[in-house]
Amino acid sequence: MYIQDQLREIRSNIAAAEQRAGRPAGSTTLLAVSKTFPVSDIMHAYADGQRLFGENRLQEALTKIPAMPADCEWHIIGPLQRNKVRKALEAGVTLLQAVDSRKLAEAISRIAGELGITARILLEVNVDGEESKHGFTPSELQEEWDALAALPHLDIRGLMCIPAPTETPEGARPAFATLRRLADALRTRGPLPLPELSMGMSHDYAVAVEEGATIVRVGSAIFGKRDYSH
Numbered sequence: 001m002y003i004q005d006q007l008r009e010i011r012s013n014i015a016a017a018e019q020r021a022g023r024p025a026g027s028t029t030l031l032a033v034s035k036t037f038p039v040s041d042i043m044h045a046y047a048d049g050q051r052l053f054g055e056n057r058l059q060e061a062l063t064k065i066p067a068m069p070a071d072c073e074w075h076i077i078g079p080l081q082r083n084k085v086r087k088a089l090e091a092g093v094t095l096l097q098a099v100d101s102r103k104l105a106e107a108i109s110r111i112a113g114e115l116g117i118t119a120r121i122l123l124e125v126n127v128d129g130e131e132s133k134h135g136f137t138p139s140e141l142q143e144e145w146d147a148l149a150a151l152p153h154l155d156i157r158g159l160m161c162i163p164a165p166t167e168t169p170e171g172a173r174p175a176f177a178t179l180r181r182l183a184d185a186l187r188t189r190g191p192l193p194l195p196e197l198s199m200g201m202s203h204d205y206a207v208a209v210e211e212g213a214t215i216v217r218v219g220s221a222i223f224g225k226r227d228y229s230h
């Protein structure tokens, strides 16, 4: 079974990277990015024990969540429009990973308050400072930190990044190190413990683990090449 073989190889690569970095075994969570793949493929991963899945479009997640067993956990890893926040929270998405502006964070806090819940989020950081990219630049995040940390119905669990593509996995290391150092600085500043760092994809997840990722988001290395033609 292709998907199950791939999953096993990735889990063992993650374990090896944890060991190289002197990190505790099992300190990295593998998120299987199932965007564009059908429920039948996702069920192969489920059969191999995978329970955490990520989708980058809410609409697609909303069709898959009810079609998969209820013990799956779902993260939204792509940009979320403010008018879709309520739907995402009502659907039971457990982590909104790509919160890329203070306006969005404020909207999530307000809607979570209306629903009587605390929403778990990650703040997306534009680690390589490209104009076109989503996310807070490191200096924006430092500036907005006190206001973000004070939002009442949010549990800001940590930071995530999607660095610009690099030739080699090693090429992404500086971006991952930047995210880790930023999280360290914000932890020192307080008041949040920020346990999660979501970084690393199919190409470079092992390097991300070495740099301290607690969540790696892996799609094509598990499920194969994505087909966007339909």
Ligand SMILES: *Cc1c(COP(=O)(O)O)cnc(C)c1O
Binding pocket: 033, 035, 056, 077, 078, 162, 201, 202, 203, 217, 218, 219, 220, 221
């Ligand atoms: C698609 C996607 C991934 C997975 O990418 P692969 O290279 O297929 O592993 C990870 N993170 C985000 C935000 C994505 O949109």
